[in-house]
Amino acid sequence: MSENGMSDYESIVKRYIEVWNETDPQARRVAIDALFTEDVTFADPMAAARGQSEIDWMIGGVQAQFPGFVITPLGAVDGHHDQARFGWEMGLPGQEAPVAGFDVVTVAADGRINQVLGFLDRVPAQG
Structure with missing residues (x-):
């Protein structure tokens, strides 16, 4: 990361959110390959994925389950030592998420994301 590392982290997070919001499958896959390492791992309470193809499949699945939803950042990006954390929310534009x-x-030496650990703070009631 550069001397002004926060701008690097903010750029990575911006690209990460753009990937989640990209609904064109081909454009999304190109962006995934550019943003994530080949051996990237992803884990949150709802899913686990390993590799770019599984990340792509997972994002496509979330988009199919929640059509029209977009992810927006919440608060500032906090980063140090090749890792960053950031809040987000997901919902229909103009409505409460x-x-x-x-x-x-975490960011690999080549500047791509090699690990994502996700936590859910608010989820819809199942019913």
Whole structure:
């Protein structure tokens, strides 16, 4: 990371959220390959994935389950030692977001994300 590391973390998080909001499968896959290492791991309370293809499949599945939902950042990005944490929420534009959480990402030497640890703070009632 550069001397002003926070701008690097903010850029990575911006790209991460853009990947989650990209609904064109081909564009999403290109962005995933550019943002994540080949052996990236992802784990949150709802899913676990390993590798770029599984991340792509998982994001596509979330988009199918929650059509029209977008993810927006919440608060500031906090980063140090090649890791960053950030809050986010997911919902329909212009409405209160039913899902919110925070993720921690670690960044490999090549500047790509190699691990995502997700936590959910707000989820819709199952019913």
